Amino acid sequence: MRKKQFKAESKKLLDMMINSIYTHKEIFLRELISNASDAIDKRYYRSLQTDTEGLARDDYKILISVDKDARLLTIEDNGCGMTEQELETNLGTIAKSGSLDFKTDNDTKTDVEIIGQFGVGFYSAFMVSDEVTVKTRTAESEQGFEWVSNGADGYTVAECDKESVGTVITLHIKEDTEEESYSEFLQQYRIESLVKKYSDYIRYPIIMDVETRKLKEGTEDEYESVIEPKQLNSMVPLWRKNKNEITDEEYKDFYMDKFHDYTAPLHIIHSKTEGQVSYDALIFIPEKAPWDYYTKDFEKGLQLYSNGVMIMEKCADLLPDYFSFVKGLVDSADLSLNISREVLQHDYQLKLIAKNIEKKIKSELSKMLKTDRDKYVKFFEAFGSQIKLGVYADFGRHADELKDLLMFYSSSEKKLVTLSEYVGRMKEEQTSIMYACGETRDKIDMLPQVDACKERGYEVLYLTEGIDEFAIKMLRTYAEKDFVNVCADNVDLGTDEEKESIKQENESSKDMLDYMKLALSGAVESVRFTNKLKNHPVCLTSEGEVSVEMEKVLNSIPNEEKVHAHIILEINSDHPVAAKLKELYENDKDKLTDYTKILYSAARLIGGMTVENPTELSNLICSLMI
Ligand code: ADP
Numbered sequence: 001m002r003k004k005q006f007k008a009e010s011k012k013l014l015d016m017m018i019n020s021i022y023t024h025k026e027i028f029l030r031e032l033i034s035n036a037s038d039a040i041d042k043r044y045y046r047s048l049q050t051d052t053e054g055l056a057r058d059d060y061k062i063l064i065s066v067d068k069d070a071r072l073l074t075i076e077d078n079g080c081g082m083t084e085q086e087l088e089t090n091l092g093t094i095a096k097s098g099s100l101d102f103k104t105d106n107d108t109k110t111d112v113e114i115i116g117q118f119g120v121g122f123y124s125a126f127m128v129s130d131e132v133t134v135k136t137r138t139a140e141s142e143q144g145f146e147w148v149s150n151g152a153d154g155y156t157v158a159e160c161d162k163e164s165v166g167t168v169i170t171l172h173i174k175e176d177t178e179e180e181s182y183s184e185f186l187q188q189y190r191i192e193s194l195v196k197k198y199s200d201y202i203r204y205p206i207i208m209d210v211e212t213r214k215l216k217e218g219t220e221d222e223y224e225s226v227i228e229p230k231q232l233n234s235m236v237p238l239w240r241k242n243k244n245e246i247t248d249e250e251y252k253d254f255y256m257d258k259f260h261d262y263t264a265p266l267h268i269i270h271s272k273t274e275g276q277v278s279y280d281a282l283i284f285i286p287e288k289a290p291w292d293y294y295t296k297d298f299e300k301g302l303q304l305y306s307n308g309v310m311i312m313e314k315c316a317d318l319l320p321d322y323f324s325f326v327k328g329l330v331d332s333a334d335l336s337l338n339i340s341r342e343v344l345q346h347d348y349q350l351k352l353i354a355k356n357i358e359k360k361i362k363s364e365l366s367k368m369l370k371t372d373r374d375k376y377v378k379f380f381e382a383f384g385s386q387i388k389l390g391v392y393a394d395f396g397r398h399a400d401e402l403k404d405l406l407m408f409y410s411s412s413e414k415k416l417v418t419l420s421e422y423v424g425r426m427k428e429e430q431t432s433i434m435y436a437c438g439e440t441r442d443k444i445d446m447l448p449q450v451d452a453c454k455e456r457g458y459e460v461l462y463l464t465e466g467i468d469e470f471a472i473k474m475l476r477t478y479a480e481k482d483f484v485n486v487c488a489d490n491v492d493l494g495t496d497e498e499k500e501s502i503k504q505e506n507e508s509s510k511d512m513l514d515y516m517k518l519a520l521s522g523a524v525e526s527v528r529f530t531n532k533l534k535n536h537p538v539c540l541t542s543e544g545e546v547s548v549e550m551e552k553v554l555n556s557i558p559n560e561e562k563v564h565a566h567i568i569l570e571i572n573s574d575h576p577v578a579a580k581l582k583e584l585y586e587n588d589k590d591k592l593t594d595y596t597k598i599l600y601s602a603a604r605l606i607g608g609m610t611v612e613n614p615t616e617l618s619n620l621i622c623s624l625m626i
Contacts, residue, residue, distance in 0.1 A: 003154040006092060028124040029191065030198035030257055032075045032169055035122060036062045037202045039079025039167060041310045043139065046080065064195075064208040064232075068186050071173045073129075078166035081138040087147045087157055091122060091134065121260075126151055128182050129171035137162040195232040198253060203308055206233045237308055239282040239331055243270055255284045258303075259327040263287045266379055269328075269364050273356060277349045281357060283328035288382055293325065300324035302357075305331035318354045322390025322398070323361055325383050330357070365405055369418070377416055380407045388471040396474040403475055408461040408468070409441055411454055419478045422459060431492065432484040435461040437469055437549035438608050448536030448572075448606065449486045455534045456493060460486060466553040473545075487607070489543040489568055493532045502531045505573050512585040512592075516569070519593040520600055523612070525566045527596070529573040537575040538603040541568045548607055569600055594620050 040060045047055075055078065063076040082090060125132045130150055137144040144162025149155035162168075174182040184190045188210055195206055210230040216222040238246060238254050252264045265284040272280050283302070292298045300321065301314030308331060319326055334349050369376040380387070387406060391399045407416040422433060434453055438444035444462045453460050463469055472483050484491050506513065506528050516527040525543060533539060542548050542565040551565040571578055577599070584592040601617045604610070611617050 003156055004088075004092065005154045006152065025124075025127045026185075026194055027198065027257075028128050029075075029185070029194050030253075031121055031124045033062060033195070033199045033202060033206060034257060036075060036077035036079060036167070037199075037204055039077055039081070040204050041079075043078075043080040043165070045311065046139075060204045062202070062204055062206045064191060064206060066186050066188065066191070066208075071175075071183075071186060073171045073173055073185060073191075074168060075171075076166065076168040078164060081136045081165050081167050082134075082145070083138055083141070084145045084157060087134070087136065087145055091147055091149075092155065125169070125171055128173055128185055130174050131172040133170040133172075134167060135160055135162055135170075136167040137165055139165045192232055198257065200233045201236060201238040201254065202233050203235050203237060205231045205235065207231055237305075237331070239270065239280045239329065240308070246270075255327070258329075259284065259286075261286055261290065261327075265327075266375065266382075267364065267368065269360060271360060277332065277334050277352045279330050279332035279334070279353055281328065281330045281353075281360070283326060283357065283361065285326060285361075285379060286382075287378065289325060298324075300326075302326070303329035304335070305329060306335045307331070307333045311335070315350075317350060318357060320354075320358055320390065320398070321393060322386045322402070323358065325386060326361060362401060362405070369405065377407070380405075380416060385465055385467055388465065388467045391471040392467060392474045399471075399475050403478060406471070408435070408463060411445070411450065411460040411462065413459070417461075422461065423479045423481055425459070426481070427457060430458060432482050433461065433478060434458055434484055434486050434491070435463050435469075435472065436486045437463045437547065440464060443608055446606070447487065448533045448539040449491070449541070451536065452493060452532045452534050453486050458493075463549070466556075469547060469549055470553070485542075485547050485549075487539070487541050487549075488547060489541045491532070491541075498531055502529060502573060505529050509582065512582065515585065515589070515592065516581075516596045519596045520569070523567070523600065524569045527569045527571070529578065530570040531573050533570070533572040533575070536606075537572050537577040538599050538606070539570050540603045540607045540609075541570055542566055543568060548609065552609070569596075569603055571599065594623070 040062070043055075044057065044060060060078060063074075065074045065076075066072070067074075132149055134147040135144055136147075144160045145157055146160035147155055147157050173185055174180075176183050188208070191208065192210070195208075199206060207229050209227050211225055211227050212230075213223045214226050216224045238250065251268050251270075255261065255265045255268070256263075264287065266287040267285040269281070269283040269285075271283075281302075290298070299314050299316065300319050300323075301312075301316040302318040303310060304312040304315040304318065315330070318330060330353055332349065332353065335347070365376070365379070368379065384407060387402055390402045391406065404418065404420060407418055408422075409415070410417040410422065419433065426433075436444050436447055436450045436453075438447065441462050441464060444450055444460075444464070450460050463472070469485070476482065509529065513527045513529075517524060520527070524540075530539075540548065542551075544566045546554075546563050546565045548565045548567065551563055554560060554563045571581070581592060581595065584595060598617065598620050601611045604612075
């Protein structure tokens with residue numbers, strides 16, 4: 001039989017598994033048991049939906065058996081099984097979602113991180129075994145199939161006899177080496193304790209033939225060894241237990257196993273709700289976004305259970321888009337078991353649950369912000385952009401509830417601050433919340449306009465994400481203060497006298513400024529003098545609704561109509577360059593044209609924009625040198 005090769009990425013991952021430095025080899029059992037349980041869920045759910053003759057709920061089980069001499073550990077389930085095609089796609093490819101960046105030579109990611117990205121899954125079996133055999137059959141066919149692999153060099157699939165529907169996975173446990181012991185995974189007590197530790201909540205009985213010593217019948221003090229089946233798990237789902245009976249470790253393991261994360265959750269919300277609708281919810285806020293979070297494959301949703309039986313893997317209706325990073329599950333006795341997706345969408349109970357959950361997550365986040373700032377900042381760094389999206393989405397419908405969860409980097413505090421903190425320390429004469437946009441904090445910090453605000457003692461919020469300014473525009477005001485972009489023309493700095501004097505300066509230089517505008521052939525709305533810049537010669541400001549930053553963001557969206565910010569070139573009236581320009585207007589207009597172009601290009605670069613004609617700029621600068 002021809003051996004098939006694993007897909008390239010899979011091969012690398014397998015290599016890593018086989019030679020793993022992964023310290024928790026023992027989790028392989030949890031992974032295989034979880035798969036078995038999922039497979040039973042699927043079969044049970046299908047039988048409910050199609051009314052086909054499935055097994056009774058009590059007949060479903062997971063069997064574990066050990067053959068110490070042959071070094072075999074077997075995990076058997078009577079779940080949905082796999083077709084030949086499914087065997088290929090599920091076990092022949094690891095990276096089902098296409099192109100994944102695997103470890104390159106100079107990559108600093110550790111094996112654990114990479115393995116973790118996939119949910120350790122079925123392949124963890126190779127951490128403890130040198131040959132894995134999977135025999136499986138679905139309810140739709142009489143024919144069974146056998147998948148065999150000894151690791152990275154490939155696998156075979158062949159027809160086999162299999163009497164019952166389900167899957168049997170047999171691991172040939174590796175021989176012990178000097179550094180590593182594997183035989184422990186053939187010990188009855190070790191398996192018992194692993195099941196207890198990781199899989200106690202599995203809702204189907206996990207049964208193993210266990211050797212116990214019993215009083216010999218008819219005697220009073222003679223014992224004998226008997227082997228009899230024993231159920232190893234308590235089957236109480238974690239979320240049904242009382243909070244005080246659950247350790248942090250249990251929550252963490254449950255989360256990492258069920259939601260395939262390799263880092264512990266940042267925050268756990270476990271709640272029981274009784275009332276109009278009753279349900280248990282176990283909700284996790286991850287510490288980091290999952291690797292596929294920003295791909296189109298990512299699906300939001302919570303698992304939905306009806307009385308302990310999973311009815312949907314990802315119920316999207318339970319989470320608003322801006323909480324799409326949240327993982328978890330909801331279990332309610334008030335939902336019908338064989339409810340279809342379509343009906344569920346309109347289900348009143350479900351809507352109520354979704355609303356409660358949304359409220360709960362919000363209130364937990366506000367609480368975190370108040371009581372554990374560091375943790376909240378960690379959260380915000382990972383998922384703050386979602387909160388901002390939430391403020392912006394649906395025409396600002398949720399803006400009010402979310403605005404106090406926002407944070408922005410502050411020029412004076414040099415850390416993330418909330419809007420309420422900002423407003424709380426605004427200067428007496430300050431009327432607006434000031435912000436500036438740019439690619440990075442450093443770049444914003446260098447903006448002439450920001451410098452001018454800082455000099456005057458104003459705090460400026462630095463907006464570095466594309467969504468930021470849109471979210472702020474959606475808010476319009478916070479605590480009755482409006483927001484101003486310090487790079488916009490309506491920013492109100494300086495005294496009335498200063499304003500009056502610059503007005504006069506602009507009026508008296510009107511002809512020259514108009515000449516300069518013409519020299520830029522329509523690139524700017526106007527050219528004018530300013531006294532708000534302290535040390536810098538020029539800057540660009542924008543007038544009207546669209547700021548320079550918004551122009552960048554909007555124009556980067558394909559197929560959107562292009563927009564243009566109305567740009568004004570501002571020149572520092574106190575800078576020597578201003579005097580020079582005036583002099584050129586009198587004596588050398590051609591040179592004034594060239595200088596204007598250079599100043600405009602410089603201002604564009606400072607504002608984080610590209611120069612429209614770099615060759616012309618280069619020629620102009622060179623002409624100054626010769
Ligand atoms: P995951 O469980 O995260 O999807 P795995 O690598 O553990 O990844 O398993 C890959 C797939 O193989 C599963 O999604 C499932 O479709 C299938 N599979 C694994 N074990 C079983 C089993 N015991 N019965 C049926 N299907 C299984």
